Amino acid sequence: MQSPYYNADQINLLPNEPGVYKFINSSQELIYVGKAKNLKKRVSSYFNKSKGINRKTLKMVSEISKIEIALVNTEADALLLENSLIKKNQPKYNILLRDDKTYPYICITKERFPRVIVSRKVIKSQGTYYGPYPSSKAMRAVLDLIRHLYTVRTCTFNLSEENIRKGKFKVCLEFHIGNCQGPCEGLQNEEDYNNDIEHIRHIIKGHLGEVRSYFQQRMQDMADTLEFEKAQAFKEKLESLELYQAKSQVVNPAIASVDVFVIVSDDKMAFINYLKVIDGAINVAETIEVKKKLNEQDQDILSLFMVELRDKFASTSKEILTNIPLDTDFENIKLTVPQIGDKKKLVDLALKNAIYYKKERYSRIESKKELELRVLKQMKDDLQLPNLPLxxxxxxxxxxxxxxxxxxxxxxxxxxxxxxxxxxxxxxxxxxxxxxxxxxxxxxxxxxxxxxxxxxxxxxxxxxxxxxxxxxxxxxxxxxxxxxxxxxxxxxxxxxxxxxxxxxxxxxxxxxxxxxxxxxxxxxxxxxxxxxxxxxxRSKASIQSELDTIGGIGPKTVDKLLKTFKSIKKIKEASLEDLSAVVGKDKAGKVKQSLS
The missing domain is CATH 3.30.420.340 (UvrC, RNAse H endonuclease domain)
Structure with a gap:
């Protein structure tokens, strides 16, 4: 089926440059966004009858009323713009990350003597957010380590210099049990507190090396000055840090920071596994499923969701490992399909996760279908029906x-x-x-x-x-x-x-x-x-009858009031001026008088 838009001359005028193209229908709705190394070549492929185009793509092409393009410098820029437009507009023919989960974040608040809190909403003015954490268990492990190593306040007091100087606050139970050093009474200076907060930021990011070096140095300093109790305290903190890292899934300390993306797919679905590796340990492990809409290629799907997941989990890794080669040239990022060694083992681990997720997902679908079919067969037998009650x-x-x-x-x-x-x-x-x-x-x-x-x-x-x-x-x-x-x-x-x-x-x-x-x-x-x-x-009839009893107010006026104010309560609350704007001053006065 040919698009009403199609014009060979107009298609030929498209540039042979990278960019993003937008398909818009007759209702001026954006129905599809795509990226291309060569806009002219890519867009013309949709209208080339000699190429095999699936039914869904033909349906989309038949709806195209207008094409808009945006030129960019590189294909990587096109990918970023495509991702942004899809998230913003959610066109009906684009694949989307359907994610109804609200993952938790760790937030370090923007205030004097910052707090470390958990939030499922990102309010950037409140502080700096880290995450999201796909597993609450993993997030709690980080928080437990932080609370074991550092004494961060949990109160919500405004600890301004003036409030502390005036003695507005008193230390609470957290101070007496050793979980806080009492900055509310000026018992801990701001510089020491902020130093701890800086260490906490490193731990949350998974950069444990700097924190480990600090504890080792402090332990040695205390030992050198014969302050053995303080040295022992730093030793215990160091051991806690090393125990936490031991519990993390360590890959290889030689592998610094990499992202691992793999994809397995069939005709209908694609499954992507993402591993975020920091300092040789897996920091994030996430598998997503994507429902195909236009028989998208694995390379296109993986490229799109690389951008999505790296943005979601705030990754800054300069190396990405994948199981399939990609044409996309990510600026300042090395793309590798490893064949041997520890990096290959990482890709194999991600593949194992994706394949397991795929099998388990289809197993659940089949189990549900089998259960429903079994119940219907049982109903057919119990009720002696001639056919299965589908x-x-x-x-x-x-x-x-x-x-x-x-x-x-x-x-x-x-x-x-x-x-x-x-x-x-x-x-x-x-x-x-x-x-x-x-x-x-x-x-x-x-x-x-x-x-x-x-x-x-x-x-x-x-x-x-x-x-x-x-x-x-x-x-x-x-x-x-x-x-x-x-x-x-x-x-x-x-x-x-x-x-x-x-x-x-x-x-x-x-x-x-x-x-x-x-x-x-x-x-x-x-x-x-x-x-x-x-x-x-009944509710509508009750509202209608109350308005119908007002003299000089007919059905058309009642409809106008209900369409504008939605309920009898809001009509009663409306000012005379607001009512007058809808039904005129005379009728507004009658309504106001009768309902007041």
């Missing part, structure tokens, strides 16, 4: 004291809710609280429409109720000539009995049965959906 629909009514009668239908496909197929119904033909007639109406309306539109019918219908509701639903099916074609049951609330049409005796299924649990889940979901709809409708 498509189930369940109905429920809702009315309170006969007001605002509504109904709902929820749909499960393959044992899971299919929310796009849920339906809400206002009862149209029934006056008063008549559950049986209401059930007959909504079931009739639902399957009359499916029949007229030649849509697929469910494998099972469930109605919330006993013999009366089930009989009403059956009458609706009979009037449409569908009775006997679709299995239908009712579930009564009192004893959770299952009723069949024209059968006086209910079926009692084991309360622990997976079949009954799935039926109950459908029934409860239909009830929740109906109640929510009923509550919204």
């Amino acid at each position: 498509h189930i629909e369940c109905f429920d009514n809702s009315n309170i004291q006969g007001t605002n009668p509504v109904a709902s239908m929820v749909c499960f496909k393959n044992g899971r809710p299919s929310k796009k197929d849920y339906r809400k119904y206002n009862i149209k033909t029934v006056v008063g609280p008549n559950d049986f007639a209401s059930m007959e109406e909504i079931v009739g309306r639902r399957y009359k429409r499916l029949k007229e539109e030649a849509q697929s019918l469910p494998n099972l219908i469930i109605v919330d109720g006993g013999k009366g509701q089930l009989s009403a639903a059956c009458n609706a099916l009979k009037s449409l000539g569908l009775y006997g074609q679709i299995p239908i049951i009712g579930i009564a609330k009192r004893l959770e009995e299952i009723y069949y049409p024209e059968d006086s005796y209910p079926l009692h299924i084991d309360k622990k049965s997976e079949t009954l649990k799935l039926i109950q889940r459908l029934r409860d979901e239909a009830h929740r959906f109906a109640i929510t709809f009923h509550r919204d409708k």
